[in-house]
Amino acid sequence: KEKVVECFRQIHLKNKRLNALISQTDSQMLLDQIGNKNGRLRGIPIVVKDNFATAEFKTTCASKILSAYYSPIESTAVRKIKEEGGLIIGKANMDEFGMGSFNTNSFYGPSLNPVDPLRVCGGSSGGSAAAVAAGFCAVAIGSDTGGSVRLPASYCGIYGFKPSYGSISRYGLIPYAHSLDTVGILSKDLNIICDVFDVLKGKDELDPTSIVSKERKEILEIENLRIGVPQEYHVDGISDAVLRVWSQTLEKLEKRGAKIVPVSIPSTSQALSAYYIIAPAEAYSNLAKYDGIRYGFKANGDNYKDSLFKTRTEGFGNEVKKRIMIGAYVLKSLEKSRFYVAAQKVRKQVQDDFDRVFQAVNPLTGAKYENSPQIDFLLTPSALDVAPTLEMTKSKDWNPYINDVFTVPASLAGLPAISMNGGNENGLPIGIQLVGQYGNDLNVLEFAKLLS
Numbered sequence: 001k002e003k004v005v006e007c008f009r010q011i012h013l014k015n016k017r018l019n020a021l022i023s024q025t026d027s028q029m030l031l032d033q034i035g036n037k038n039g040r041l042r043g044i045p046i047v048v049k050d051n052f053a054t055a056e057f058k059t060t061c062a063s064k065i066l067s068a069y070y071s072p073i074e075s076t077a078v079r080k081i082k083e084e085g086g087l088i089i090g091k092a093n094m095d096e097f098g099m100g101s102f103n104t105n106s107f108y109g110p111s112l113n114p115v116d117p118l119r120v121c122g123g124s125s126g127g128s129a130a131a132v133a134a135g136f137c138a139v140a141i142g143s144d145t146g147g148s149v150r151l152p153a154s155y156c157g158i159y160g161f162k163p164s165y166g167s168i169s170r171y172g173l174i175p176y177a178h179s180l181d182t183v184g185i186l187s188k189d190l191n192i193i194c195d196v197f198d199v200l201k202g203k204d205e206l207d208p209t210s211i212v213s214k215e216r217k218e219i220l221e222i223e224n225l226r227i228g229v230p231q232e233y234h235v236d237g238i239s240d241a242v243l244r245v246w247s248q249t250l251e252k253l254e255k256r257g258a259k260i261v262p263v264s265i266p267s268t269s270q271a272l273s274a275y276y277i278i279a280p281a282e283a284y285s286n287l288a289k290y291d292g293i294r295y296g297f298k299a300n301g302d303n304y305k306d307s308l309f310k311t312r313t314e315g316f317g318n319e320v321k322k323r324i325m326i327g328a329y330v331l332k333s334l335e336k337s338r339f340y341v342a343a344q345k346v347r348k349q350v351q352d353d354f355d356r357v358f359q360a361v362n363p364l365t366g367a368k369y370e371n372s373p374q375i376d377f378l379l380t381p382s383a384l385d386v387a388p389t390l391e392m393t394k395s396k397d398w399n400p401y402i403n404d405v406f407t408v409p410a411s412l413a414g415l416p417a418i419s420m421n422g423g424n425e426n427g428l429p430i431g432i433q434l435v436g437q438y439g440n441d442l443n444v445l446e447f448a449k450l451l452s
């Protein structure tokens with residue numbers, strides 16, 4: 001009870017400035033619920049990203065087009081949290097429909113970083129990360145399509161876990177790019193992430209892409225681990241501070257007996273471009289249903305076509321419209337093989353590159369390679385630098401896509417990954433990313449514990 005009261009106190013003090021929550025519940029109502037329910041998440045205050053369908057709150061995806069939308073269904077993730085006694089405190093700000101890396105593409109305005117409110121908190125699950133870092137909740141649910149849980153976790157100095165694709169049901173998570181979308185978990189406490197993952201994972205009849213989770217947890221001993229360092233991740237634009245934290249982490253591991261192995265993921269340089277073709281192509285199709293008739297906001301026009309045009313022009317923000325146009329373009333019959341098909345080939349290449357370096361065989365592909373460096377995990381930075389200031393993201397020279405370079409490859413391959421705080425530069429957190437083979441979610445979490 002005291003913890004929940006403290007969360008509300010922090011929300012009261014800081015949410016106006018940080019803008020992390022789009023909706024929140026009544027504190028007394030939530031406190032009354034604590035006594036009622038038992039379960040593995042009993043009494044744990046939880047914030048949920050606003051692209052998960054919830055019964056009590058509106059579900060806006062931080063878009064004008066859904067700004068008054070109440071879903072008739074509840075997402076499986078939220079249902080399971082409630083069944084286990086978790087307390088949903090509110091819904092988190094985000095980049096509209098999950099499109100963005102800095103939470104600056106929200107209809108409700110940017111969410112800011114609790115570590116330094118002149119800086120952004122990252123995106124697209126920015127409100128979720130800010131809510132955790134500011135003490136509004138013990139754990140937050142986000143979604144990660146190309147890095148949306150890991151990047152804000154890195155900027156806010158907390159843990160952000162993206163499980164293997166399919167290991168948590170996406171039912172009721174409003175799709176952005178469904179072949180990449182995953183349900184992620186953010187917290188300062190790794191044990192809570194493990195508990196929430198344990199509750200959420202598993203097959204769900206309502207999501208045909210969800211999988212029966214095979215427990216592949218091993219007792220890890222650092223001195224037996226082989227840690228891969230992808231050489232291609234030494235990209236242009238990586239800051240000295242990030243390089244320092246990355247090598248310090250590796251040195252620490254080496255001192256504790258782990259073997260550090262340089263490896264090659266040759267497709268790295270193409271992965272970002274492939275992602276920014278595949279994700280918009282899927283978004284183009286997933287967002288076609290917002291026509292002002294079936295869902296949410298409707299602008300009046302002279303006829304169906306006119307009102308459809310006005311609804312989408314006024315209802316979507318600029319970044320979403322840009323992605324829809326890119327999606328339409330790369331799927332046009334004449335351009336399809338140049339862009340969409342080429343991107344799918346890169347995606348396959350990324351999967352093969354990862355399969356080649358891991359010791360564990362990918363249960364989805366079964367591929368075995370000779371001369372594999374046989375590593376257990378990859379260890380990379382999560383972002384190019386510390387969180388940028390809000391001002392920097394407005395500059396015309398700012399490239400909003402390049403920061404996804406380290407997170408997108410694991411998304412294309414569907415692999416489990418976690419960002420954890422590795423160090424600081426002038427008090428600003430720097431994240432380190434651990435990536436494991438498909439299905440090795442529990443091992444990735446165990447490894448993160450060993451590193452903590």
Ligand code: GLN
Pocket residue numbers: 098099100101123124143144145146147148149176279404
């Ligand atoms: N920044 C990436 C994008 O805009 C990833 C977003 C996400 O994971 N939802 O697509």
